[in-house]
Amino acid sequence: VLNAAVTVADEDGLQAVTMRRLADELGAEAMSLYYHVARKDDVLDGIVDVIAAEINEAVEQAGVPAAAADWKPVMRQRILAARRVLLRHPWAPGLFETRGGASPAVLRYYDNLVGLMRSGGFSNDLAHHALHALGSRAIGFSQELFDPGGQAGRAGGGSAGGGSAGGGSTRGGSTRGGPPPEDLAAQFPHLAGLMAEIAHDDPDSTLGWCDDQAEFEFGLDLLLDGLDRLRREHFE
């Protein structure tokens, strides 16, 4: 039922999952779906629950314990495991943003995360702040403003800043009569400088030169380290 929707989304994107298309996929030739489901929103809610269940399963299979005194590496592993399944469903983050709270499976994921922090010495107050600070990173994706890869809603986000100093504004320039690409460096000198220096490490691409996985872990570790510091301060 819902699995068909996930398959369609994986193959042709979220915008392809339509009631008529779903009916086609399921053998049923028409909108008999409305007997089993009240609104389309229900199937969308359903598929975030399916994905969240897949995340929980992956976390358990990876053998990441639900409680540990050494909370940090465990939480890191759980989050990276979640990220791995989200990377298989690039359309899912967009759905998680709008309907994350409707899924018991994501609540279970978060409940485990809180349990892990509690057993690691977090007060409820700090655990609460931690969930806010991590935001969507807690469940394996981050929200970037720029996505040179072009695929909107990609898990883990695309790259930020310099990455699209070329990509973004080249597009803007051609479609909207912006400045020609030549004086981009003049318009955005700092981004251009940043890009020039970083891109030279990976010379064969000026757009997709960000290592998304490494950047995700950089931001994650920055937050986890900061939280650990606060936890320790609370103890001493």
Place this chain on the structure above:
Amino acid sequence: VLNAAVTVADEDGLQAVTMRRLADELGAEAMSLYYHVARKDDVLDGIVDVIAAEINEAVEQAGVPAAAADWKPVMRQRILAARRVLLRHPWAPGLFETRGGASPAVLRYYDNLVGLMRSGGFSNDLAHHALHALGSRAIGFSQELFDPGGQAGRAGGGSAGGGSAGGGSTRGGSTRGGPPPEDLAAQFPHLAGLMAEIAHDDPDSTLGWCDDQAEFEFGLDLLLDGLDRLRREHFE
């Protein structure tokens, strides 16, 4: 032209900004818009540029310098100024996620941010990491999984974790035959415990008990402090 679209979105939400509605609002009675614009995507790209320009204007009016040796408080002010305009356009963050890279105005915003970091002692490499780590927080909003307020895409996000241990799953329970609310505490013990302890500070609401502004600043400061530490390490 684009201002009409922003007004419609502010009043009736993003889903209300439709080509026919826009034509109505503009006096023009039909789809003459297609003479001035090729696709609807162009007007969407256009309005993120309008909002980003509003952000840049607000930052300049607030007198936040574009370069400073003491980069941290300046960056903090810039980001919080950006957040203030995003709070006036709750639908905007959702658009920024998908089409952020298409706007010269957001590129300008980011360029200023990079310039600020550079003048504050960041290497290009660390500035690049910083943009990734901050993600959408750099431009004033954060992505939360749960939004008890119900308004999807609200700037700064709704509240996370415990906030919807009640809200989210009560909804799930009623619409999808989940468990009755009574044993939610049994199903999600850690979230329930967290909520019980935190909510008691603000007893008159079990759902919207998160101080979004405070939580946004908590996560922001966690990241800024971590980045400053890395910057100092690089110096010594």
Place this chain on the structure above:
DNA sequence: ACCTGAACACCGTTCAAGT
């Protein structure tokens, strides 16, 4: 109980015409 067809009110977009 379960499915179906036709229809309704909406989209974005095209295109031949109007002035």
Place this chain on the structure above:
DNA sequence: ACCTGAACACCGTTCAAGT
């Protein structure tokens, strides 16, 4: 050069019927 009307191919959703 600028606008318009009618039409097309799609949506989600309803509803009276079918078995």
